[in-house]
Amino acid sequence: MRLKGKTALVVGCATGIGRAVAEAFIEEGAIVCLADRGQQEVLSGILKSAPEGSFCLHCDVRSESDVKTAIERAIGGLGRLDILVNNAGVGTSMIPFQTQTWEEWDRVMETNLRSVAYAMHHALPHMLDRQYGRIINTASQLAHKPAPWYAAYCASxxxxxxxxxxxxxxxxxxxxxxxxxxxxxxxxxxxxxxDPKWNDWKIAQLPIKRIGTPREIAGAYVYLASDEAGYMVGQSLSPNGGDVAW
Structure with a gap:
């Protein structure tokens, strides 16, 4: 119960890694606010085992007003905000850079990057006022080892x-x-x-020769959210099967 009594807002948690993080936080005792776009039924299902006081809300991370409202509602509903996880994101199909459209580029940057900036911008005054907070942002191993055909995603x-x-x-x-x-x-x-061809190409590069499970990734978030990680500042934890070794 490393997060018992802590409060957390997890943004982008209806599926995949975000859902595994939300479930792990709940198992570790955190009181949570779960935010995603149009996934209230799914989020309500996740909350069935959550501590009392947990709740969910709608948030379109491309809208600063939505993100600001989500932060305010999380603080109001939880009483305070100890932990913020920014996990919402989108990928792209395999696109040669020379045929990349700027509409697609903007979609990726708005969802993956600006949303994180919005959330930190609106959560930090509360955390700084309290002199306590844990912010965990989802990046990717492709931030450290960019791959061809995914320039916008890697850049974000x-x-x-x-x-x-x-x-x-x-x-x-x-x-x-x-x-x-x-x-x-x-x-x-x-x-x-x-694309299955890209997936096979990527798996072949991994020393472990398999992809990870969301649960295997979620442990990194639990650690960074805990008091045990008080000396972790500006770090990137990289659960990636050995593809990036730092």
Whole structure:
């Protein structure tokens, strides 16, 4: 029960890694607010085993007003916000860079990058006022080892890492930590929707020769959310089967 009594907002948690993180937080005793876009029935199902006081809400992370409202409702409903997980994101199909449209580029950046900036921007005043907070942003191993045909996605995830480190250095002395998790290939709906040829190519590069499970990734979030991780500042934890070794 490493998170017993802690409060957490998990953004982007209806499926995949986000859902595994929400479930792990609940098992560790956290009182949670779960936010996703139009997935209230799914989120309500996750909450069946959650501590009293947990709830869910709708949030379109591409809208700053939605994100701001989600932060405010989480703080109001939970009484305070100890932990913020920014996990919402989208991928792309295999696209040669020279044929990449700027509409697609903007969609990826708005969802993957700007949403994280929105959430940190609106959560930090509360955390700094309390002199305590844990912010965990989902990046990707592709932030450290970019792959061909996914330039927009790689760029968005690398930017999350850089932004997280910058903000971490601003706020660490005030009791707030900011860190990233950079998952490798994981058995999620997004992975299963990817091009099978690319998936096979990626698995062949992994020393472990298999993809991870969402549950295997979620442990990194539990650690970063816990008091045990108080000395982790601007770090990237990389559960990725050995593809990136730092």
């Amino acid at each position: 995830k690398a930017a999350i890492v850089a932004m997280s480190v910058s903000v971490a250095h601003e706020v660490a002395e005030h009791g707030v930590t900011v860190n990233c998790v950079c998952p490798g290939p994981t058995d999620t709906p997004a992975w299963r929707a990817s």
